[in-house]
Amino acid sequence: xxIKVVESVLKANDAVARENRKRLDAxxxxxxxxxxAPGSGKTLLLEKTIPALAPRRCAVLVGDLQTTRDAERLGxxxxxxxxxxxxxxxHLTATQVAxxxxxxxxxxxxxxxxENVGNMVxxxxxxxxxxxxxxxxxxxxxxxKVAKYPTLFQAADAIVLTKVDxxxxxxxxxxxVYEDLSRINTRAPLLELSSKTGQGLxxxxxxxxxQRQRLCPxxxxx
Amino acid sequence: xxIKVVESVLKANDAVARENRKRLDAxxxxxxxxxxAPGSGKTLLLEKTIPALAPRRCAVLVGDLQTTRDAERLGxxxxxxxxxxxxxxxHLTATQVAxxxxxxxxxxxxxxxxENVGNMVxxxxxxxxxxxxxxxxxxxxxxxKVAKYPTLFQAADAIVLTKVDxxxxxxxxxxxVYEDLSRINTRAPLLELSSKTGQGLxxxxxxxxxQRQRLCPxxxxx
Numbered sequence: 358x359x360i361k362v363v364e365s366v367l368k369a370n371d372a373v374a375r376e377n378r379k380r381l382d383a384x385x386x387x388x389x390x391x392x393x394a395p396g397s398g399k400t401l402l403l404e405k406t407i408p409a410l411a412p413r414r415c416a417v418l419v420g421d422l423q424t425t426r427d428a429e430r431l432g433x434x435x436x437x438x439x440x441x442x443x444x445x446x447x448h449l450t451a452t453q454v455a456x457x458x459x460x461x462x463x464x465x466x467x468x469x470x471x472e473n474v475g476n477m478v479x480x481x482x483x484x485x486x487x488x489x490x491x492x493x494x495x496x497x498x499x500x501x502k503v504a505k506y507p508t509l510f511q512a513a514d515a516i517v518l519t520k521v522d523x524x525x526x527x528x529x530x531x532x533x534v535y536e537d538l539s540r541i542n543t544r545a546p547l548l549e550l551s552s553k554t555g556q557g558l559x560x561x562x563x564x565x566x567x568q569r570q571r572l573c574p575x576x577x578x579x
Numbered sequence: 580x581x582i583k584v585v586e587s588v589l590k591a592n593d594a595v596a597r598e599n600r601k602r603l604d605a606x607x608x609x610x611x612x613x614x615x616a617p618g619s620g621k622t623l624l625l626e627k628t629i630p631a632l633a634p635r636r637c638a639v640l641v642g643d644l645q646t647t648r649d650a651e652r653l654g655x656x657x658x659x660x661x662x663x664x665x666x667x668x669x670h671l672t673a674t675q676v677a678x679x680x681x682x683x684x685x686x687x688x689x690x691x692x693x694e695n696v697g698n699m700v701x702x703x704x705x706x707x708x709x710x711x712x713x714x715x716x717x718x719x720x721x722x723x724k725v726a727k728y729p730t731l732f733q734a735a736d737a738i739v740l741t742k743v744d745x746x747x748x749x750x751x752x753x754x755x756v757y758e759d760l761s762r763i764n765t766r767a768p769l770l771e772l773s774s775k776t777g778q779g780l781x782x783x784x785x786x787x788x789x790q791r792q793r794l795c796p797x798x799x800x801x
Contacts, residue, residue, distance in 0.1 A: 394616045394617045394618065394697065394699075394720075395616045395699050395720055395721075395724055395727070395728060396616060396717075396719060396720025396721045396724060421727050422700065422727060422728055422729065422730065423726065423727060423729055424723070424726045424727050426723055426726065426727065427727075445700070445704070445730055446700075447669065447698070447700035447701050474700065475616065475699060475727070475728070476669070476698060476699065476700055476701075477616075477617050477697060477698065478644065478667070478668075478669035478696065478698055478701070479669050479698075479700070479701065482667070495618075495719065497618060497717065497719030497720075497742065497745070498616075498617055498618025498719075499617075499618045501646070501648055502617055502618060504645065504646045504648065505617070505643050505644060505645060505646050505648065505649075505697070506617060506644055506697070507644065507645055508644065508667055520719065523719070523748075526745075526748060
């Protein structure tokens with residue numbers, strides 16, 4: 358009974374997600390869903406990414422239980438930002454994203470970044486209509502997270518290891534991450550970077566730009 | 580309809596939680612539920628705490644989606660450890676804890692530590708039958724987490740700021756945490772510590788021991 362309810366919730370979500378994707382496709386906007394634990398550095402990565410993608414224009418939908426802090430931080434770099442407060446909700450839903458899209462002017466946009474609620478479990482189950490899913494994990498979280506939270510990393514099109522400037526400061530065996538990923542996702546690139554020092558940002562930006570070129574070839578390069 | 584289902588799930592959970600608490604009370608075992616984002620240092624804190632509480636005896640129930648890594652780490656320090664794998668579940672439930680209790684010998688135990696699934700949202704909604712709830716947050720997660728994930732910190736009997744050895748390395752305004760807490764929870768102590776350097780561990784151990792003295796006065800000091 359409980360499982361049936363969950364299934365029907367997911368089914369309804371996926372139908373809305375398909376509509377979101379159609380709207381984004383029609384507008385030529387590439388949507389990337391960023392998912393991670395709280396404090397892995399999603400917002401800071403966007404603060405560095407969006408200016409570097411100029412003159413391409415970026416919109417952001419940012420999910421948090423409460424506060425508009427992330428939207429305030431991103432307001433100075435992105436063309437349009439909408440904060441979605443989920444209350445007690447542990448992930449964004451396709452319906453919340455659809456409502457967010459209603460409030461954005463998609464025409465003329467090139468990228469939509471969706472910053473999900475900080476959570477390594479629930480967001481992975483909900484298609485939002487994005488084109489690409491990115492899972493972040495940070496060095497201070499420890500090198501065992503891929504093995505312990507596999508659903509997030511299985512579902513990812515790219516995996517970003519953040520805060521690599523702390524590799525010398527903290528005990529962290531990078532090799533464990535590579536080994537654990539080799540068992541569950543060999544398709545997604547693992548991109549290592551530090552938003553703070555700039556190390557590795559170029560590889561990330563190249564990946565982002567390539568995704569847009571593939572999906573929206575008529576509107577690229579870029 | 581969806582809300583009703585959630586309510587009845589929570590109601591059923593709470594009934595099992597009450598039974599768990601009765602079993603723990605009858606055995607004179609103080610149960611502490613540790614909740615935080617992934618990688619905040621729950622397991623390492625227990626690795627330091629349990630030996631320091633000797634000769635008091637500790638059992639641990641540890642929740643993760645997959646792997647028995649945390650149970651393996653804790654097996655060398657705790658008298659009894661059981662790993663609960665939740666599959667895709669983003670929190671422990673009272674029923675999972677009840678099954679965990681079935682497998683433990685409670686007689687002669689003094690403390691039960693429950694290490695919840697790493698998640699700052701869902702665990703806060705589920706009473707497991709614990710006596711005390713501890714919310715951890717780590718310095719590398721950033722100083723905005725209390726404001727952004729208030730439900731976890733509202734529900735906590737103690738709040739532990741971990742990895743304070745990184746305060747000099749990372750940008751972190753401790754004052755923001757105090758200000759955010761002053762709005763949602765003025766009752767719980769905020770304990771700052773580093774499991775790595777040992778700084779602040781004594782304050783944490785004192786708090787843990789005091790909780791047991793209050794709840795199980797006939798069996799203490801300890």
